[in-house]
Amino acid sequence: MSDLRALPLDDARIERMLAMRGGRGLPADLVADILATAAVTPQSRRWFGTSLPRLDRGTRTLLVAAAVVLAIVTTALLVGSQRQNVVIPPAPPIPPVTSPTPTPTPSPIPSAVASTAPSASASLPAAAPRDDHGPLIVYHRGVSAVDLFTLDAFTGERVGMGTLQRGAAVAGQHIEWSADRRAAFVYADTDSVSARIDVVDRSVAALVGVPPTGSSDSVSPSGDKIARLTDDNDLAILDLNGDPMTTIALPDGIQPLLRVRWSPDSSMVAVSSCLPCGDKGEGVPWHVFLAPIDGRPVRQVGDLAVEYIAIDDWSSDGRHLLLSDASCPDATCTGGLLVMDAATGVAARLTSTGETSAVFSPDGSQVAYIDGLFGTRISVKPTDDAPGGGRAVATVPDGAPIGFDDPTWSPNGDWILYRQEPVVDGQQTGIGDLWMVPSAGGEPRLVIKNAIADW
């Protein structure tokens, strides 16, 4: 084994490998080329960025004074006029969401220890799997605008919800339904939740009261609360107007970095973190913590002693967490998917070859996930299966430079929706196309191009 192989995946190894990729030295004549180009490139002048000849001081002073007067007059004329770039109105205060109480579905996952539901005082119990397919909620990036609509994946019927102008602050990277499917939420590139779609009223409102932040937001399934990690590494619970509802103190020393996950009944938040941690949020081991929002103590669940844990999903009955983990203690890296009992912390290994982006089926009996060396397979596996590979339902053709992401089950569990980055004449385009494939296996079909969606 080489020295490089013998190292764990630590800073030194990453730096060394990037340095090899970066190479040494400059191409010959690069500096000369830069200067030659600069010599014939006019610099922008300080007055409005236009190219002007150099003027004497007196003339410059007169021009600057004239510009200041013009700016004052122009500003006075523009005061009170509508902003041209307002594309959606600020959201009025969001009233509390109320919904009927569906009956939780018992989990089919066998457990060695009897487990209990996360909370007896649920504000919104887990939604039962639907019998019908249900529509997708779609964020579609068009040529000049973003369209938001529901889409029947089989008939193609669309119901418009609203339009966002391209370049608006609500650039989307994620969209998801609330549990009652009366609303959906758009998450921006900054990982902040940025807009709420009211599916009943067919309207879209920017959550202007919710400030963007470096922490990943997570909207509760009940659709009325936002969980966000604070700069002090605590957990803030906000309402949709951005007003704080409560702040939950997390254990000293943790540095949660990844997206937190609400329980299906919106009563608690799962957080993963190292403890103890280094200054970059690294360290071993990582743990899962459950933080009830009603003031009950935060508790660590299980003791996995791994280097990295992402919380991929909760089962719809709230009894199990789906985790992806990774550890690189020596020359080899290990990790994959785990199913953890949320009450006891007992975890069962499901896969062990780097699988990720896993989601429970609506009834909790199966898991869909991304595997393959570079995300080139969508696979399905029963949650009570022995550790090992699953059944591939979608595979990237050999040699095709594309990959899969974001597997999502249909409400009745018959289909899996996923995103595929398209290739047209070898060029990467858009934000990916959405495809769907029968969860039992079959021919994938294209749903819509240049879109993200939830089902």
Added chain:
Amino acid sequence: MEPVVTTSSAPAVSADLDLVRRAGRGDLAAFERVVEERAERLHRTARAILGDDAEAADATQEAFVSAWRALPRLREPERFDAWLQRIRINGCRTRLRGRGRVAHISLDDALEQRQPGPSVSDQVADTDLLAHAIERLDAAKRSLLVLHYLDHQPVDAIAGSLGIPSGTVKSRLFEARAALSRALTAEGEARP
């Protein structure tokens, strides 16, 4: 190994600041000194991001020429390096968006290319694996990996120069590391 901590505005010395100010007033000789101080570092990180010599050279040249053009409008010369970094990173991202991915190598192909035993072959395979893992990352994560692990920039400096929150930098850095880890894990499956 602890990375050397530098700030995005280094070298923050008065002589360099004077060069930047003079370059902003059209002094090409001063700009030449500014370029010579930074060209190798910029090119190295561009190459680490783009994975291609020619594209890295073009991206580096474009960044410096853009900086020359807009330099008179930079109100805080002390921010020159952070500003230049943002120009360069945006340029690399634009190039990454405009080209196709490196051709995917299937797991079987990767196995065929590896030689058993000798450390040099393992090094090549390891770097090749990393190269393909990096190609799978989006431009933002790729840039962050390079800025932090190759340029040794602390999180706050990266956040300041890219205009994004420190928390976002941290989470994306960790996601990028996790992506590399997954690639190595999958490769571990393929070993005899």
